[in-house]
Structure formats: structure tokens, C-alpha cells
Amino acid sequence: MNPVPYYAQGSTTLHHGRDLDVLEAMRDESVDIVVTSPPYNMGLVPGGNGRGMYRPGASNKGGRFRDGYGEHDDAMPQDEYDAWQRKVLAECWRVSRLAVFYNHRPRVEHGVLRDPLSNDFGGIPLRQRIIWNRKTGIDVNLRTFCTRGEYVLFFAKPDMRLASHSASGMGDIWDLGMEVGVKDHPAPFPISLPLRCIEATGAASVLDPYAGSGSTLVAAQLAGITGMGIELEEKFCDLAISRLAQGVLDFGEAS
Template sequence: MELKKPLWDTKELTDFKNQFLCGDCLTTMKKIPSESIDLIVTSPPYNLKNSTGNGMKDGRGGKWSNASLINGYSHHDDCMPHEEYVSWQRDCLTEMFRLIKDDGAIFYNHKWRVQAGLLQDRQDIVSGFPVRQIIIWRRKGGINFNKGYFLPTYEVIYLICKPKFVLAKGANAHGDIWEFTQEMKNQHPAPFPVALIDRIISSTNAKLVLDPFMGSGTTAISAKKQGRDFIGIEISPEYVELAKKRLDDSLRTPTLF
């Protein structure tokens, strides 16, 4: 019986470098060679419309009434059954872990929330993966109309890495609580602040950075500003075009690195 070759056997890594690849993240990652990526920085859709408490699911709005996310993502409805969502994210992390080198790392940004009155802390997603550290991204601003719990002001970045990963020289001087203002002037409904990704990438020695949920291209912008290569995967053609434009615009301005 003839064995099927891995999808990436037909591709060279150079075919992917500094490209925005439009497609499903799992299918596309399977085309990339194992242990070829230095660093993965990403934040998946949070499945916010599958919610019991914030009005996202039925359009009531609540604290989200003026938010772009009330209209959802392009090409992703963000409303999967929870078990299906967890399985999808674990599959994504498994594929990411295959891709990073033996000194590579994944910075996986997510958000804890209260669902049906109980904390949903994402352990069902990250359990079993080698989480070395949790970094708190404290966002400036926010509002909460739910009387059952205090105002959520942070998101969580899981540092998932292989044993040989080390930080760049001097980066360990940063604490594990980071405060950055949310990105406000961006057409994407849930963009990263550039300064947050600058902190992550500059804290590593990575030469090639992957973001499998590239969105509006912030990871690519930060990588190129710091002289690193990137690979971006994004399912939405609209967001791919937005990312290309933002990257082109950013490269016309002087770099601080």
C-alpha cells in the first residue's frame, strides 16, 4: 500500500514566508513543515456569541451594543457549541505545537469569562499542553452591566513552549502583568494592539513568526518592523486585504526597532 505524503511535502517553506495565506487555519497549517516555525503569536475567535450572559448571542447588545463584534467576524459566526469549539481549539494548538522548533514557543491569547454563572477559564483547551507561564494582559477601559461579578479588565496569554525555549537577553526583566490600551482605530472587530505584539516578539530571538488567526495583520506588522519574517493565515478575504494595506502603510513609516 502506498503511503500518502504529508501535504507540506509539495511545498517549500519559502513559499509561505512573508505571505498572507487566505484559508482555513488547520488545513493551511498542515501544509507547513514540522518544526519550521520559531514563534507563534495568536488570538483565536473567542466563541462569544455562544454566551448566556452578554447579549452577543441573540443581538440584545448589552455591554456589546456599540461593539463591532455584535455583527460578528467575516466568514466566522463565532457561535459554536462549546464542546465543538474546545475540540477545534485543541486541534489548532496541536498543529501549532507540531510546527514550532525545539526551542520554539506559542503565545496563545484568550479570555476567561463567566458562562451560566460559572467561570470558564479555558483549562479545557490548554490542559495537557506544556504551559510554562500565564501572562496577564490588562486592558485599559471597559464596562460591565452584569451585577453578578466584577468588571473584567484583562485577557490571558498562555506561554506554551518546548523545553529549549528561552527569552531574548533582558526580556525577563518584564513582569507577567502587561498593560496596553486596546486598539480602537481598526476595522477588525477584535484587533491586537501593536504594542502588545511588539513586546512579545522583541522578547524572543525568533526569526520566523506565524499567526494562524492573522486578522488585520498586527503580528505581521510587528514582525516586519523588527526585521523578522512572518506567515499569516486568515480565513476572511476582507481581512487579508485589510492586513496587506495595514502592513504596506506601516512599512512607509520609520521603525523604532
């Protein structure tokens, strides 16, 4: 881990590096919560007459993931991807004091549903599965209903309690819509998602090991708490920094 962050301003820091390299250098329970959304391994899509996986064409629904995220091609063999993400989850669990909010999505492959990591999280206890209702979407065939809901998997430490009854009243279906104000990242999530996680837990610090366009860091800035991010792709580091500079204005446009 490079001890000098790529960006440090006030209570916000952003490291340009690999997820596990930075996570493994962090102390146990050094942040209150983790809020993150890893690459979904969408660089390959099911197709053909067999059971193979193929890179999508540029015009396909998954075409925006054809080239991955730059240095990460998002097209790993599924067992390798799952093993990698279990290691990342284990580190997120270790460095968090309260909880990990892990955004991922189900996927239908060759007519069969596959949940993230096949619901094997390496022994980390899943307290609740929250549904993020993105409210829109489209599928290219008539074999399935359109996937509009993604998961926010809520892994909580044994003593973790929500901040209030009002927080509990948020329920387990979050109608937050999609992020439409960020054009330079293929899969940003709305600032309202990490803001809700921060509000519900009363967290004073948050980490996002896949900082991407910087939604979690902007949410931390808006909430007035400590925010830390890790991002492999330098162009996304610069995008996150640009959004941090916009701050409240950015949130107003996205909400």
C-alpha cells in the same frame, strides 16, 4: 493549502484559507514562534432564566460579535469549539521551534468562571500565564468586576529560554492597553503585543494562524523578521495588507 499566498512581499506572506488546512501543510518547527488570538466563541452569550446561551442583541455589550467574523459565526457549541482549538494548538506547537503565545480570555457564564478550553490544552505544557492589561472596559451588570485582563498563554518548548534578563524583566503583566486605531475589525490586538513576544524570544520568524487585522504581520515587518499569516475572511486579508502598507506610521498612531 493553496501554494500561492494571497499576499507575498519581502519576508511577509499571508494565506487566505482555513487555519488547519494551512497549518497541516507546514513542516515541523518551520517557524520560531506563533503569536495568535483565535475567535473567542463570543457569538453566544448567557441569558434567560435557565442556563441557555443566546445570540446577543445588536445593542448588547457582545453585540459586535452577533454576526461573528463573516464566514465564521463565532457561535459553536462549547465542546466543539474547545476540540477545534485543541487541534489548532497542537498544530501550532508542532510547527513552532520555540514557543506559542495564545491570547484568549476568561468568561463568566451564569455566575461561574470559565477559563479558555477549561484549561485543558491537550497535553501541551503551559509554562506561564501572562496577563494582558487592556486598561479599560465595561460590564453591563453588577455581578462581576469588569474584565480588563486577558490571558497570553505561553506554551514553551523544553529548551526555550528568553532572549535576556531584560526580557524576563518584562514581567507577567503587560500593560499594553487596547488597539484603538483599527475600525474595521471587531477585536484587533495592539501591535505592541506581538512585538513584545518577538523581542522577548529573539525570534527570527513568526506565524499567526488568525491574522485578522494583521497586527502580528505588521510587528514582524517592524522587527525585520519573517512573518506568515493565515486568515479565513478575505476582507480581513485586505485590511492586513493595507496596514502592512502603512507600516511604521500605523504603529506610531497605535502606540
